Amino acid sequence: MDMQVEHGDRASAICRAIRRAILERALMPGDKLPEDQLGERFGVSRTIARHALGQLASEGLVELRRNRIAVVATPSFEEARDEFDIRIELERLVVRALCGRLSQRQIEELRAHALEEEKARDGSEVVSLRLATEFHVRLAEMTGKPTLLRYVRETAYRSCLSLATFGRPHSSDCAIAEHREVIDALVAGDETRAMSVMAGHLDEVARRALLQTPEPRGDLMDILAPYAAVDAPIPAPKRRKRSV
Amino acid sequence: MDMQVEHGDRASAICRAIRRAILERALMPGDKLPEDQLGERFGVSRTIARHALGQLASEGLVELRRNRIAVVATPSFEEARDEFDIRIELERLVVRALCGRLSQRQIEELRAHALEEEKARDGSEVVSLRLATEFHVRLAEMTGKPTLLRYVRETAYRSCLSLATFGRPHSSDCAIAEHREVIDALVAGDETRAMSVMAGHLDEVARRALLQTPEPRGDLMDILAPYAAVDAPIPAPKRRKRSV
DNA sequence: CACACAACAACTGCATGCACTTCCTTGCAC
DNA sequence: GTGCAAGGAAGTGCATGCAGTTGTTGTGTG
Numbered sequence: 204m205d206m207q208v209e210h211g212d213r214a215s216a217i218c219r220a221i222r223r224a225i226l227e228r229a230l231m232p233g234d235k236l237p238e239d240q241l242g243e244r245f246g247v248s249r250t251i252a253r254h255a256l257g258q259l260a261s262e263g264l265v266e267l268r269r270n271r272i273a274v275v276a277t278p279s280f281e282e283a284r285d286e287f288d289i290r291i292e293l294e295r296l297v298v299r300a301l302c303g304r305l306s307q308r309q310i311e312e313l314r315a316h317a318l319e320e321e322k323a324r325d326g327s328e329v330v331s332l333r334l335a336t337e338f339h340v341r342l343a344e345m346t347g348k349p350t351l352l353r354y355v356r357e358t359a360y361r362s363c364l365s366l367a368t369f370g371r372p373h374s375s376d377c378a379i380a381e382h383r384e385v386i387d388a389l390v391a392g393d394e395t396r397a398m399s400v401m402a403g404h405l406d407e408v409a410r411r412a413l414l415q416t417p418e419p420r421g422d423l424m425d426i427l428a429p430y431a432a433v434d435a436p437i438p439a440p441k442r443r444k445r446s447v
Numbered sequence: 448m449d450m451q452v453e454h455g456d457r458a459s460a461i462c463r464a465i466r467r468a469i470l471e472r473a474l475m476p477g478d479k480l481p482e483d484q485l486g487e488r489f490g491v492s493r494t495i496a497r498h499a500l501g502q503l504a505s506e507g508l509v510e511l512r513r514n515r516i517a518v519v520a521t522p523s524f525e526e527a528r529d530e531f532d533i534r535i536e537l538e539r540l541v542v543r544a545l546c547g548r549l550s551q552r553q554i555e556e557l558r559a560h561a562l563e564e565e566k567a568r569d570g571s572e573v574v575s576l577r578l579a580t581e582f583h584v585r586l587a588e589m590t591g592k593p594t595l596l597r598y599v600r601e602t603a604y605r606s607c608l609s610l611a612t613f614g615r616p617h618s619s620d621c622a623i624a625e626h627r628e629v630i631d632a633l634v635a636g637d638e639t640r641a642m643s644v645m646a647g648h649l650d651e652v653a654r655r656a657l658l659q660t661p662e663p664r665g666d667l668m669d670i671l672a673p674y675a676a677v678d679a680p681i682p683a684p685k686r687r688k689r690s691v
Numbered sequence: 692c693a694c695a696c697a698a699c700a701a702c703t704g705c706a707t708g709c710a711c712t713t714c715c716t717t718g719c720a721c
Numbered sequence: 722g723t724g725c726a727a728g729g730a731a732g733t734g735c736a737t738g739c740a741g742t743t744g745t746t747g748t749g750t751g
Binding site: 258353 | 529
């Protein structure tokens, strides 16, 4: 019933920490997650760390390959697009389930959340991205449908990974307005409008995020062109070997 | 990329075996899965068995509770209904992705599968249920979208659990016809029709399976009434303590 | 005879240790 | 200086052992 799979609370604590780190872009796609370092950091044995990594892998946030260090997942462009398609349908189900059924308490909480997003608008981009994601997850939680919650949460978190890979700087202005629109439609009990607003919102997010085409990387030599001049300032500094 | 989470192949072998056992109703909701017995049966240590159980739990097929023996999940009636709602949307995405894009080879395979379902019609119900489920999973595989496949597979397998809990005897006749209709619509490239046929099919399955209302179980005493007369023949023999 | 309770068996939670693989570094040949 | 191979460091795969929990059975008491 609880849909809680992370039995021992120690493994789930690691999962939460890593999820949050991904959400806040402290961990980026490809970053390494060695199970012993992880265990040491959290004061548990490799067994637990390993268990947590397995859990995260099943959520699609981490990639496990035999005999290799686990890494934060690196979604491909197609996967990112497909993910959003799924997410749109799932969140349509969320608003459908919620429409006109929100308690006063829940409405207040959602409005408070939107307000917080508002306040974070000029703050760090990391915070507003986290708040935006949490908005969607909170909605899914309110349905009380465990599977729906799980899938929405997973796709939402993976969306963040996609954004980290392909996304341009997140402009939260319109997103907040759209969140408010969703809340209003839910309160008004206008199912059709709520669903289309939500779908439109997510489509907009996906469009903004995945604007650039898969960039077929015409020729490797072209890519290397700006690097040709030795000691020239290089646009994006290459990161290597990131880890916990 | 592989979306494969079951790294060591030994754990994945256990997962597959249990999934199949659930599909074929060899394992029923509530059946116990002690990790040491599991390990012994598959010739691995508890560590691996435990890992497999964690994986299955994340798929919603198994319930883990701290310090307790893992059991095959027992979906509630509401969960079953919600699950089907999700599944319908997911499989609509599947046919949308597939419509008019099937290779000749894939078309043949699907037709062959339908034929096999046809042949199994008069055989054991277990086989036809398995084939019916595999049909949906095969479709999802053909999309090449890893997340979509994972979610369809999970919901499909959990549907079997719901059917085992609430379903009446599975009548596969119409199901096969509906599968054929889906194939035809896909081949014809009629997206709208394909999606509505698939949605209708799943809705029909859900309706047939979950026909009986949540049965509020008016009073516990009423339920026990037929058992009141000592030594009277009892309609449904109570099963206790099933296990691997 | 019903019931509380104690002892035991079964099982899980977790850390640790060993074997094996991967990956990096160093050193050597060219 | 370059290519490459061998050695070692780092990390994973897995079994096992022990501590703690749960469930059950048998026993004594009102």
